[in-house]
Amino acid sequence: MKKDKLKDENTMPYRLISDEEYEKFKSKAPYNALDFDEYKKKGQVFINSSGDSLSFLQCHDIDSLNEESLNILKARFNLNTEDLEGKFDEATHGAGKEINRICTLISSSLCAFLHFSNVSESNPITINEIEYNEVHFEVKNKVITNSSNMDVVLISKDENKDIKTILFLESKFSEYLDLSEDKKDISSKYDDEYRKFGLFKKYYDFDYDFDKNKWVLKGNDNREAFFEGVKQMISHYIGVENFINDGYESIKKINQDKLKPDCQVLLGEILFSAWPDEYKNYEEEYKKIYEVLNSRENPKENLIVLKNLLTYKELFEDNKDNSKILNEKIRKFYKYDI
Numbered sequence: 001m002k003k004d005k006l007k008d009e010n011t012m013p014y015r016l017i018s019d020e021e022y023e024k025f026k027s028k029a030p031y032n033a034l035d036f037d038e039y040k041k042k043g044q045v046f047i048n049s050s051g052d053s054l055s056f057l058q059c060h061d062i063d064s065l066n067e068e069s070l071n072i073l074k075a076r077f078n079l080n081t082e083d084l085e086g087k088f089d090e091a092t093h094g095a096g097k098e099i100n101r102i103c104t105l106i107s108s109s110l111c112a113f114l115h116f117s118n119v120s121e122s123n124p125i126t127i128n129e130i131e132y133n134e135v136h137f138e139v140k141n142k143v144i145t146n147s148s149n150m151d152v153v154l155i156s157k158d159e160n161k162d163i164k165t166i167l168f169l170e171s172k173f174s175e176y177l178d179l180s181e182d183k184k185d186i187s188s189k190y191d192d193e194y195r196k197f198g199l200f201k202k203y204y205d206f207d208y209d210f211d212k213n214k215w216v217l218k219g220n221d222n223r224e225a226f227f228e229g230v231k232q233m234i235s236h237y238i239g240v241e242n243f244i245n246d247g248y249e250s251i252k253k254i255n256q257d258k259l260k261p262d263c264q265v266l267l268g269e270i271l272f273s274a275w276p277d278e279y280k281n282y283e284e285e286y287k288k289i290y291e292v293l294n295s296r297e298n299p300k301e302n303l304i305v306l307k308n309l310l311t312y313k314e315l316f317e318d319n320k321d322n323s324k325i326l327n328e329k330i331r332k333f334y335k336y337d338i
Contacts, residue, residue: 014046014058021047030106030174033274035335057103069103077329081118091137112151112171115316118325125322130165132156141239141250144189148239163259167266168240176226176282184217184227198295203288225285233289240267244300268306273313283309
């Protein structure tokens, strides 16, 4: 996207949210999963001109967006994370242009950044009995003609700082609530790759939509599901395969000499599970995705797909050791027990 166009889109006027608008937003999904009452009272929540998005930023001026966004998040959430600026730069300057969204209240990039940015050797996080002590954001892997951007990448090191495990995570806050379409536009270039997964044997169809004049991915039983998630996870799998094939080079900060020969690479997905019915729907879809990904022809031996979805709640509220990574401001904002 050209800078001038991007600037026009992000300098749209934001204004303080009114009491009436606040009451409306806080009672409906996805905003009902957040506690932003404190910020509303302090005059720190702004609404866009379309009346459909809330932000901590009043003016999204692309020329000052980076410094302003980081300062806002530091102030709102008392952030003092080790190498905060470096992690923020990773999280916001990938191909996904997350800098444009990270200060919106329901941003997935904000959710991932606030939850994982404090991970370090002094603040490790444990997932499925593996302790991770390094984090990266928006790691770019090549996929056919495009790229896949992994929201969060966690690294587990042993006492000698040798890398034992790398976990790639796709993160979603509320995107999976959208079941408005029963199919997903997709490039025909993926056809051969999809067939290598046996994608069309049980659960999915790859068909031509003459109304859209595009190829689409859909369920073979006309079910409603978040098919964008299906597409993303398959793209991520191909991207992680290429990451292994290319010698782990897409994470620039990895010390290649510290990679253990038997380093295990994991791929999974983490969701904010505040909406039980919609979460259950996508959890059922993830089971299909898991089966499909594990049907891959000639898979990499050290690439493992997590069998179950992860949730922010189980990692950061139910797990009391992990919950210590989050300060009180973050736990309150996401309505965790404080």
